[in-house]
Amino acid sequence: MEFKASLMDEKAIERALIRISHEIVEKNKGVKDLVLVGIKRRGVPLAQRIMENIEKFEGEAIPVTSVDITLYRDDLQEDYEVPQIKDSRIDVPIRNKKVILVDDVLYTGRTVRAALDAVTANGRPQSIQLAVLIDRGHRELPIRADYVGKNVPTSREELIKVQLMEVDGRNAVDIYLREGER
Ligand SMILES: O=P(O)(O)OC[C@H]1O[C@H](OP(=O)(O)OP(=O)(O)O)[C@H](O)[C@@H]1O
Numbered sequence: 001m002e003f004k005a006s007l008m009d010e011k012a013i014e015r016a017l018i019r020i021s022h023e024i025v026e027k028n029k030g031v032k033d034l035v036l037v038g039i040k041r042r043g044v045p046l047a048q049r050i051m052e053n054i055e056k057f058e059g060e061a062i063p064v065t066s067v068d069i070t071l072y073r074d075d076l077q078e079d080y081e082v083p084q085i086k087d088s089r090i091d092v093p094i095r096n097k098k099v100i101l102v103d104d105v106l107y108t109g110r111t112v113r114a115a116l117d118a119v120t121a122n123g124r125p126q127s128i129q130l131a132v133l134i135d136r137g138h139r140e141l142p143i144r145a146d147y148v149g150k151n152v153p154t155s156r157e158e159l160i161k162v163q164l165m166e167v168d169g170r171n172a173v174d175i176y177l178r179e180g181e182r
């Protein structure tokens with residue numbers, strides 16, 4: 001992978017998450033019935049940070065939980081990976097709640113589609129919204145985000161790498177060119 005450019009530093013990530021946190025409270029007219037669901041792995045610390053921001057502004061904590069969506073190799077098509085639910089148990093009640101799914105990158109939309117299945121397997125929420133740090137385009141399904149940290153027009157040969165302190169030891173968003181695509 002060849003490094004191309006830095007898209008966001010620690011401060012830019014923090015500002016984007018603060019804005020998203022405000023937008024969530026504004027759109028939902030408060031924090032009542034909100035549940036944040038981070039998509040593993042990097043959606044989980046992002047959901048946690050959004051919860052901490054909202055708690056700071058509103059003085060009220062909202063539940064945070066996670067779903068585990070993992071890429072599996074398609075048995076019939078060797079080079080094709082399909083996101084599947086690894087563990088669909090959600091450990092907070094979501095029936096009649098306003099669920100906010102959180103992930104780092106939105107690309108084809110397949111991970112989010114699997115996450116929607118995982119959430120609805122646990123009960124019928126009042127609504128499901130989506131927050132992502134980066135929307136890089138190239139959707140293959142009719143899925144869009146309600147809250148976006150940064151829209152980044154990309155080519156398919158590029159790769160967006162989000163790094164978060166809790167997982168990677170640093171906070172940064174960088175863009176790379178995939179091996180052999182130059
Ligand atoms: O819209 P999609 O095409 O589904 O792509 C987006 C997903 O891809 C990335 O996960 P990845 O599979 O790279 O795993 P990671 O988060 O563990 O690195 C990212 O974290 C999103 O979950």
Ligand SMILES: O=c1cc[nH]c(=O)[nH]1
Pocket residue numbers: 105107136158159160161162
């Ligand atoms: O560029 C991409 C595409 C999917 N997932 C990522 O994390 N980056």
